[in-house]
Amino acid sequence: MSQSSNAGSEQSAVTSAIDAFRRGDPVCVHDAADREGETDLIYPAAAVTPSAVSRLRNDAGGLICVALGHDVAERFGLPFLQDVLDHPVADDHDLSYDERSSFSLPVNHRDTDTGITDNDRALTIRELAAAATAPEETDFESTFRSPGHVNVLRGAPNRLADRRGHTELGLALAQAAERSPAVVVCEMLDDDTGEALAPADAATYAEAHGIPFVEGRQLIERFV
Template sequence: MSRSSRSSGEPTAVDRAIDTFRRGDPVCIHDADDREGETDIIYPATAVTPNAVSRLRNDAGGLICVAVDGEVADAFGLPFLQDVLDHPAAGDHDLTYDDRSSFSLPVNHRKTDTGITDEDRSLTIRELATAADTPEETAFASSFRTPGHVHILRGATNLLADRRGHTELGLTLAHAADQSPAVVVCEMLDDETGKAVAPEDAATYAEAQGIPFIEGAQLVERFV
Protein backbone atom coordinates (compact mmCIF):
# COMPACT_ATOMS: atom_id res chain seq x y z
CA MET A 1 0.00 0.00 0.00
CA SER A 2 1.01 3.61 -0.44
CA ARG A 3 1.89 6.35 2.03
CA SER A 4 -1.61 7.72 1.51
CA SER A 5 -3.00 4.50 2.97
CA ARG A 6 -1.01 5.14 6.15
CA SER A 7 -2.23 8.72 6.38
CA SER A 8 -5.83 7.52 6.14
CA GLY A 9 -5.32 5.30 9.17
CA GLU A 10 -5.45 2.03 7.26
CA PRO A 11 -2.50 -0.24 8.23
CA THR A 12 0.00 -0.94 5.48
CA ALA A 13 1.85 -4.16 4.80
CA VAL A 14 4.87 -2.62 6.54
CA ASP A 15 2.73 -1.72 9.57
CA ARG A 16 1.56 -5.32 9.81
CA ALA A 17 5.11 -6.61 9.47
CA ILE A 18 6.30 -4.30 12.27
CA ASP A 19 3.47 -5.43 14.55
CA THR A 20 4.25 -9.07 13.79
CA PHE A 21 7.95 -8.58 14.49
CA ARG A 22 7.13 -6.77 17.72
CA ARG A 23 5.25 -9.89 18.86
CA GLY A 24 8.32 -12.00 18.12
CA ASP A 25 6.91 -13.65 15.02
CA PRO A 26 8.60 -13.98 11.60
CA VAL A 27 8.11 -12.12 8.35
CA CYS A 28 9.06 -12.90 4.76
CA ILE A 29 10.99 -10.23 2.86
CA HIS A 30 11.87 -10.31 -0.85
CA ASP A 31 14.84 -8.02 -1.45
CA ALA A 32 14.47 -7.08 -5.13
CA ASP A 33 14.43 -8.74 -8.54
CA ASP A 34 17.52 -6.75 -9.57
CA ARG A 35 19.48 -7.67 -6.45
CA GLU A 36 19.67 -11.25 -5.06
CA GLY A 37 16.06 -11.88 -6.04
CA GLU A 38 15.57 -13.94 -2.88
CA THR A 39 12.97 -14.10 -0.12
CA ASP A 40 14.21 -14.64 3.41
CA ILE A 41 12.26 -15.77 6.45
CA ILE A 42 13.34 -13.30 9.13
CA TYR A 43 12.88 -13.54 12.89
CA PRO A 44 13.77 -11.22 15.75
CA ALA A 45 16.73 -13.08 17.23
CA THR A 46 15.31 -12.87 20.74
CA ALA A 47 12.38 -15.08 19.67
CA VAL A 48 14.27 -17.92 18.01
CA THR A 49 13.40 -21.21 19.70
CA PRO A 50 14.49 -24.69 18.60
CA ASN A 51 11.15 -24.92 16.75
CA ALA A 52 11.99 -21.72 14.87
CA VAL A 53 15.36 -23.16 13.81
CA SER A 54 13.54 -26.29 12.62
CA ARG A 55 11.16 -24.15 10.58
CA LEU A 56 14.06 -22.29 8.99
CA ARG A 57 15.77 -25.57 8.09
CA ASN A 58 12.67 -27.18 6.65
CA ASP A 59 10.64 -24.30 5.22
CA ALA A 60 13.47 -22.04 4.07
CA GLY A 61 16.53 -24.27 3.65
CA GLY A 62 19.18 -21.60 3.19
CA LEU A 63 21.94 -20.51 5.56
CA ILE A 64 20.75 -19.51 9.04
CA CYS A 65 22.54 -16.27 9.96
CA VAL A 66 22.30 -13.59 12.63
CA ALA A 67 22.57 -9.99 11.43
CA VAL A 68 23.67 -7.36 13.96
CA ASP A 69 24.08 -3.61 13.76
CA GLY A 70 27.50 -2.35 12.72
CA GLU A 71 27.88 -0.59 16.07
CA VAL A 72 27.23 -3.87 17.87
CA ALA A 73 29.75 -5.69 15.68
CA ASP A 74 32.33 -2.99 16.43
CA ALA A 75 31.71 -3.30 20.18
CA PHE A 76 32.22 -7.07 19.90
CA GLY A 77 35.37 -6.60 17.81
CA LEU A 78 33.83 -8.55 14.92
CA PRO A 79 35.55 -7.97 11.58
CA PHE A 80 34.35 -8.54 8.06
CA LEU A 81 35.43 -12.12 7.46
CA GLN A 82 37.14 -11.44 4.14
CA ASP A 83 39.36 -8.83 5.84
CA VAL A 84 40.91 -11.33 8.25
CA LEU A 85 41.16 -14.49 6.14
CA ASP A 86 44.74 -15.06 5.04
CA HIS A 87 44.02 -17.01 1.89
CA PRO A 88 44.03 -16.13 -1.82
CA ALA A 89 40.34 -17.03 -2.08
CA ALA A 90 39.52 -14.17 0.31
CA GLY A 91 40.40 -11.55 -2.29
CA ASP A 92 37.95 -9.89 -4.66
CA HIS A 93 34.54 -11.53 -4.44
CA ASP A 94 33.21 -10.18 -7.75
CA LEU A 95 29.66 -10.12 -6.37
CA THR A 96 27.04 -9.32 -8.97
CA TYR A 97 24.62 -7.78 -6.46
CA ASP A 98 26.79 -5.89 -3.95
CA ASP A 99 30.18 -4.30 -3.25
CA ARG A 100 31.15 -6.72 -0.48
CA SER A 101 29.95 -9.60 1.66
CA SER A 102 28.49 -8.75 5.07
CA PHE A 103 29.77 -11.99 6.65
CA SER A 104 31.68 -11.80 9.91
CA LEU A 105 32.68 -14.71 12.17
CA PRO A 106 30.71 -17.97 12.53
CA VAL A 107 30.23 -18.68 16.24
CA ASN A 108 28.82 -21.05 18.85
CA HIS A 109 27.87 -20.05 22.37
CA ARG A 110 30.24 -21.64 24.87
CA LYS A 111 27.36 -23.44 26.59
CA THR A 112 26.56 -25.44 23.44
CA ASP A 113 27.85 -28.91 22.58
CA THR A 114 28.45 -29.42 18.86
CA GLY A 115 26.64 -26.17 18.11
CA ILE A 116 24.63 -27.50 15.14
CA THR A 117 21.49 -28.90 16.78
CA ASP A 118 18.30 -26.86 16.78
CA GLU A 119 18.64 -26.39 20.52
CA ASP A 120 22.29 -25.35 20.29
CA ARG A 121 21.76 -22.93 17.42
CA SER A 122 18.71 -21.34 19.07
CA LEU A 123 20.74 -20.86 22.26
CA THR A 124 23.58 -19.20 20.36
CA ILE A 125 21.12 -16.97 18.50
CA ARG A 126 19.23 -15.84 21.62
CA GLU A 127 22.48 -15.19 23.48
CA LEU A 128 23.69 -13.06 20.57
CA ALA A 129 20.46 -11.05 20.79
CA THR A 130 20.87 -10.55 24.53
CA ALA A 131 24.48 -9.47 24.06
CA ALA A 132 23.47 -7.07 21.27
CA ASP A 133 21.19 -5.20 23.68
CA THR A 134 24.14 -4.33 25.94
CA PRO A 135 27.26 -4.84 23.81
CA GLU A 136 29.44 -2.73 26.08
CA GLU A 137 28.76 -5.18 28.91
CA THR A 138 29.60 -8.28 26.87
CA ALA A 139 32.99 -10.01 26.97
CA PHE A 140 32.38 -11.58 23.58
CA ALA A 141 35.18 -14.13 23.59
CA SER A 142 34.14 -15.32 27.05
CA SER A 143 30.63 -16.14 25.78
CA PHE A 144 31.22 -17.25 22.19
CA ARG A 145 33.81 -19.25 20.28
CA THR A 146 34.75 -19.40 16.62
CA PRO A 147 34.53 -21.28 14.30
CA GLY A 148 30.94 -22.20 14.96
CA HIS A 149 27.60 -22.91 13.33
CA VAL A 150 25.84 -19.54 13.45
CA HIS A 151 27.14 -17.04 10.92
CA ILE A 152 27.14 -13.40 12.02
CA LEU A 153 26.44 -10.68 9.45
CA ARG A 154 27.49 -7.05 9.95
CA GLY A 155 24.83 -4.49 9.11
CA ALA A 156 25.88 -1.38 7.15
CA THR A 157 26.46 1.71 9.28
CA ASN A 158 23.44 3.60 7.99
CA LEU A 159 21.42 0.47 7.22
CA LEU A 160 19.21 0.95 4.13
CA ALA A 161 20.79 4.28 3.27
CA ASP A 162 24.05 2.40 2.66
CA ARG A 163 23.00 -1.12 1.63
CA ARG A 164 19.72 -2.86 0.82
CA GLY A 165 20.36 -6.51 1.60
CA HIS A 166 18.33 -8.75 3.88
CA THR A 167 20.79 -7.88 6.66
CA GLU A 168 19.74 -4.22 6.57
CA LEU A 169 16.08 -4.91 5.75
CA GLY A 170 15.74 -7.15 8.79
CA LEU A 171 17.60 -4.79 11.12
CA THR A 172 15.48 -1.87 9.94
CA LEU A 173 12.38 -3.86 10.84
CA ALA A 174 13.87 -4.72 14.24
CA HIS A 175 14.51 -1.05 15.01
CA ALA A 176 10.98 -0.11 13.97
CA ALA A 177 9.56 -2.85 16.21
CA ASP A 178 11.75 -1.89 19.21
CA GLN A 179 13.47 -5.26 19.07
CA SER A 180 17.09 -6.11 19.82
CA PRO A 181 19.46 -5.06 16.98
CA ALA A 182 19.88 -8.70 16.01
CA VAL A 183 17.77 -10.64 13.50
CA VAL A 184 17.87 -14.11 12.01
CA VAL A 185 17.72 -14.37 8.23
CA CYS A 186 17.44 -17.51 6.09
CA GLU A 187 16.93 -17.77 2.34
CA MET A 188 13.95 -19.68 0.97
CA LEU A 189 15.08 -22.31 -1.55
CA ASP A 190 13.00 -24.34 -4.00
CA ASP A 191 13.25 -28.11 -3.47
CA GLU A 192 12.51 -28.86 -7.13
CA THR A 193 14.76 -26.35 -8.89
CA GLY A 194 17.40 -25.83 -6.18
CA LYS A 195 17.14 -22.10 -6.87
CA ALA A 196 15.61 -19.30 -4.83
CA VAL A 197 11.86 -19.64 -4.29
CA ALA A 198 10.00 -17.38 -6.70
CA PRO A 199 8.49 -14.31 -4.99
CA GLU A 200 4.94 -15.34 -5.87
CA ASP A 201 5.53 -18.79 -4.35
CA ALA A 202 7.06 -17.23 -1.25
CA ALA A 203 4.01 -14.98 -0.95
CA THR A 204 1.72 -18.00 -1.24
CA TYR A 205 3.67 -19.79 1.51
CA ALA A 206 3.54 -16.70 3.71
CA GLU A 207 -0.23 -16.36 3.29
CA ALA A 208 -0.78 -20.03 4.11
CA GLN A 209 1.35 -19.71 7.24
CA GLY A 210 -0.11 -16.38 8.35
CA ILE A 211 3.25 -14.64 7.89
CA PRO A 212 3.44 -11.10 6.45
CA PHE A 213 5.15 -10.90 3.06
CA ILE A 214 6.71 -7.59 2.05
CA GLU A 215 9.02 -6.29 -0.65
CA GLY A 216 12.29 -4.65 0.29
CA ALA A 217 11.20 -1.59 -1.69
CA GLN A 218 8.33 -1.07 0.76
CA LEU A 219 10.79 -0.78 3.66
CA VAL A 220 13.06 1.49 1.63
CA GLU A 221 10.11 3.76 0.79
CA ARG A 222 9.08 3.90 4.43
CA PHE A 223 12.44 4.40 6.13
CA VAL A 224 14.88 6.01 3.66
Protein backbone atom coordinates in the same frame (compact mmCIF):
# COMPACT_ATOMS: atom_id res chain seq x y z
CA MET B 1 -6.81 -0.80 -7.62
CA SER B 2 -6.34 2.96 -7.38
CA GLN B 3 -2.95 4.49 -6.64
CA SER B 4 -4.07 5.58 -3.18
CA SER B 5 -5.46 2.11 -2.42
CA ASN B 6 -2.22 0.50 -3.56
CA ALA B 7 -0.20 2.86 -1.36
CA GLY B 8 -2.44 2.04 1.58
CA SER B 9 -2.01 -1.69 0.97
CA GLU B 10 1.78 -1.34 0.88
CA GLN B 11 1.81 0.66 4.11
CA SER B 12 -0.42 -1.98 5.67
CA ALA B 13 2.09 -4.68 4.66
CA VAL B 14 4.92 -2.78 6.36
CA THR B 15 2.83 -2.14 9.47
CA SER B 16 1.92 -5.83 9.64
CA ALA B 17 5.61 -6.74 9.39
CA ILE B 18 6.55 -4.34 12.19
CA ASP B 19 3.74 -5.63 14.39
CA ALA B 20 4.82 -9.23 13.78
CA PHE B 21 8.40 -8.42 14.70
CA ARG B 22 7.22 -6.64 17.84
CA ARG B 23 5.42 -9.84 18.85
CA GLY B 24 8.49 -11.93 18.07
CA ASP B 25 6.96 -13.50 14.95
CA PRO B 26 8.67 -14.05 11.58
CA VAL B 27 8.33 -12.01 8.39
CA CYS B 28 9.04 -12.90 4.75
CA VAL B 29 11.04 -10.19 2.95
CA HIS B 30 11.82 -10.18 -0.79
CA ASP B 31 14.79 -7.90 -1.45
CA ALA B 32 14.45 -6.96 -5.16
CA ALA B 33 14.37 -8.62 -8.56
CA ASP B 34 17.51 -6.72 -9.60
CA ARG B 35 19.43 -7.60 -6.44
CA GLU B 36 19.61 -11.18 -5.09
CA GLY B 37 16.00 -11.76 -6.08
CA GLU B 38 15.50 -13.83 -2.94
CA THR B 39 12.94 -13.96 -0.16
CA ASP B 40 14.31 -14.44 3.35
CA LEU B 41 12.41 -15.73 6.33
CA ILE B 42 13.41 -13.27 9.07
CA TYR B 43 12.96 -13.46 12.85
CA PRO B 44 13.92 -11.12 15.68
CA ALA B 45 16.82 -13.11 17.11
CA ALA B 46 15.65 -12.88 20.73
CA ALA B 47 12.48 -14.78 19.82
CA VAL B 48 14.15 -17.76 18.14
CA THR B 49 13.36 -21.14 19.68
CA PRO B 50 14.45 -24.62 18.59
CA SER B 51 11.16 -24.95 16.68
CA ALA B 52 11.94 -21.71 14.85
CA VAL B 53 15.34 -23.11 13.84
CA SER B 54 13.54 -26.23 12.61
CA ARG B 55 11.22 -24.07 10.51
CA LEU B 56 14.17 -22.17 9.06
CA ARG B 57 15.86 -25.46 8.13
CA ASN B 58 12.81 -27.15 6.69
CA ASP B 59 10.64 -24.36 5.28
CA ALA B 60 13.33 -21.91 4.18
CA GLY B 61 16.37 -24.13 3.65
CA GLY B 62 19.07 -21.51 3.14
CA LEU B 63 21.88 -20.42 5.43
CA ILE B 64 20.78 -19.46 8.94
CA CYS B 65 22.56 -16.23 9.87
CA VAL B 66 22.33 -13.58 12.58
CA ALA B 67 22.66 -9.99 11.43
CA LEU B 68 24.01 -7.62 14.07
CA GLY B 69 23.85 -3.85 13.97
CA HIS B 70 27.04 -2.07 12.95
CA ASP B 71 27.68 -0.46 16.35
CA VAL B 72 27.24 -3.79 18.11
CA ALA B 73 29.65 -5.52 15.72
CA GLU B 74 32.17 -2.72 16.28
CA ARG B 75 31.82 -3.03 20.05
CA PHE B 76 32.58 -6.75 19.84
CA GLY B 77 35.45 -6.27 17.39
CA LEU B 78 33.78 -8.49 14.80
CA PRO B 79 35.59 -8.16 11.45
CA PHE B 80 34.37 -8.74 7.95
CA LEU B 81 35.38 -12.33 7.24
CA GLN B 82 36.92 -11.35 3.92
CA ASP B 83 39.35 -9.03 5.74
CA VAL B 84 40.76 -11.74 8.00
CA LEU B 85 40.92 -14.74 5.66
CA ASP B 86 44.56 -15.38 4.84
CA HIS B 87 43.96 -17.28 1.62
CA PRO B 88 43.89 -16.31 -2.07
CA VAL B 89 40.17 -17.14 -2.32
CA ALA B 90 39.45 -13.98 -0.30
CA ASP B 91 41.43 -11.64 -2.55
CA ASP B 92 38.79 -11.12 -5.22
CA HIS B 93 35.29 -11.49 -3.78
CA ASP B 94 33.40 -10.45 -6.91
CA LEU B 95 29.66 -10.16 -6.21
CA SER B 96 27.07 -9.45 -8.88
CA TYR B 97 24.64 -7.84 -6.43
CA ASP B 98 26.78 -5.83 -4.01
CA GLU B 99 30.18 -4.32 -3.30
CA ARG B 100 31.06 -6.72 -0.48
CA SER B 101 29.73 -9.57 1.62
CA SER B 102 28.35 -8.86 5.11
CA PHE B 103 29.77 -12.08 6.56
CA SER B 104 31.69 -11.88 9.81
CA LEU B 105 32.73 -14.79 12.05
CA PRO B 106 30.67 -17.96 12.51
CA VAL B 107 30.16 -18.56 16.23
CA ASN B 108 28.78 -20.96 18.84
CA HIS B 109 27.78 -20.02 22.37
CA ARG B 110 30.20 -21.61 24.82
CA ASP B 111 27.39 -23.53 26.53
CA THR B 112 26.59 -25.47 23.35
CA ASP B 113 27.83 -28.96 22.53
CA THR B 114 28.41 -29.47 18.79
CA GLY B 115 26.61 -26.21 18.06
CA ILE B 116 24.60 -27.54 15.09
CA THR B 117 21.47 -28.92 16.75
CA ASP B 118 18.28 -26.88 16.80
CA ASN B 119 18.66 -26.47 20.56
CA ASP B 120 22.29 -25.36 20.26
CA ARG B 121 21.68 -22.93 17.42
CA ALA B 122 18.64 -21.44 19.14
CA LEU B 123 20.74 -20.87 22.26
CA THR B 124 23.54 -19.20 20.29
CA ILE B 125 21.05 -17.00 18.44
CA ARG B 126 19.21 -15.88 21.56
CA GLU B 127 22.47 -15.14 23.34
CA LEU B 128 23.65 -13.05 20.40
CA ALA B 129 20.43 -11.06 20.74
CA ALA B 130 21.00 -10.62 24.47
CA ALA B 131 24.56 -9.47 23.80
CA ALA B 132 23.32 -6.99 21.19
CA THR B 133 20.85 -5.56 23.69
CA ALA B 134 23.58 -4.84 26.25
CA PRO B 135 26.93 -4.93 24.40
CA GLU B 136 28.73 -2.98 27.13
CA GLU B 137 27.88 -5.76 29.58
CA THR B 138 29.02 -8.61 27.32
CA ASP B 139 32.46 -10.19 27.25
CA PHE B 140 32.12 -11.57 23.74
CA GLU B 141 35.25 -13.71 23.81
CA SER B 142 34.22 -15.53 26.98
CA THR B 143 30.62 -15.96 25.80
CA PHE B 144 31.13 -17.20 22.24
CA ARG B 145 33.71 -19.22 20.31
CA SER B 146 34.63 -19.38 16.65
CA PRO B 147 34.46 -21.22 14.32
CA GLY B 148 30.87 -22.15 15.02
CA HIS B 149 27.56 -22.95 13.40
CA VAL B 150 25.77 -19.60 13.43
CA ASN B 151 27.01 -17.20 10.78
CA VAL B 152 27.20 -13.59 11.94
CA LEU B 153 26.55 -10.74 9.50
CA ARG B 154 27.58 -7.11 10.01
CA GLY B 155 25.00 -4.46 9.24
CA ALA B 156 26.01 -1.32 7.35
CA PRO B 157 26.63 1.77 9.54
CA ASN B 158 23.55 3.64 8.30
CA ARG B 159 21.51 0.56 7.54
CA LEU B 160 19.33 1.04 4.43
CA ALA B 161 20.90 4.38 3.58
CA ASP B 162 24.16 2.50 2.92
CA ARG B 163 23.11 -0.97 1.79
CA ARG B 164 19.83 -2.63 0.90
CA GLY B 165 20.36 -6.31 1.59
CA HIS B 166 18.36 -8.59 3.86
CA THR B 167 20.81 -7.80 6.65
CA GLU B 168 19.81 -4.14 6.64
CA LEU B 169 16.14 -4.78 5.83
CA GLY B 170 15.85 -7.04 8.86
CA LEU B 171 17.70 -4.62 11.13
CA ALA B 172 15.45 -1.78 9.98
CA LEU B 173 12.43 -3.87 10.96
CA ALA B 174 13.99 -4.60 14.34
CA GLN B 175 14.58 -0.91 14.99
CA ALA B 176 11.01 0.00 13.99
CA ALA B 177 9.68 -2.74 16.29
CA GLU B 178 11.97 -1.63 19.13
CA ARG B 179 13.72 -5.00 19.20
CA SER B 180 17.36 -5.82 19.80
CA PRO B 181 19.61 -5.05 16.78
CA ALA B 182 19.95 -8.76 16.05
CA VAL B 183 17.85 -10.59 13.45
CA VAL B 184 17.91 -14.06 11.94
CA VAL B 185 17.80 -14.23 8.15
CA CYS B 186 17.51 -17.36 6.03
CA GLU B 187 16.96 -17.65 2.28
CA MET B 188 13.88 -19.47 1.06
CA LEU B 189 14.82 -22.11 -1.52
CA ASP B 190 12.79 -24.15 -4.00
CA ASP B 191 13.08 -27.94 -3.53
CA ASP B 192 11.98 -28.59 -7.11
CA THR B 193 14.17 -26.15 -9.04
CA GLY B 194 17.14 -25.88 -6.68
CA GLU B 195 16.93 -22.10 -7.08
CA ALA B 196 15.63 -19.30 -4.88
CA LEU B 197 11.93 -19.66 -4.16
CA ALA B 198 9.94 -17.44 -6.55
CA PRO B 199 8.45 -14.37 -4.83
CA ALA B 200 4.92 -15.48 -5.73
CA ASP B 201 5.53 -18.87 -4.11
CA ALA B 202 7.07 -17.23 -1.05
CA ALA B 203 4.01 -14.98 -0.78
CA THR B 204 1.74 -18.03 -1.01
CA TYR B 205 3.71 -19.73 1.77
CA ALA B 206 3.51 -16.59 3.90
CA GLU B 207 -0.26 -16.31 3.44
CA ALA B 208 -0.80 -19.99 4.26
CA HIS B 209 1.13 -19.61 7.53
CA GLY B 210 -0.14 -16.20 8.58
CA ILE B 211 3.25 -14.55 8.05
CA PRO B 212 3.49 -10.99 6.67
CA PHE B 213 5.12 -10.76 3.24
CA VAL B 214 6.79 -7.48 2.35
CA GLU B 215 8.91 -6.19 -0.50
CA GLY B 216 12.27 -4.61 0.26
CA ARG B 217 11.15 -1.58 -1.74
CA GLN B 218 8.26 -1.05 0.68
CA LEU B 219 10.60 -1.08 3.67
CA ILE B 220 13.02 1.27 1.96
CA GLU B 221 10.25 3.72 1.13
CA ARG B 222 9.08 3.62 4.76
CA PHE B 223 12.43 3.84 6.53
CA VAL B 224 14.83 5.81 4.28
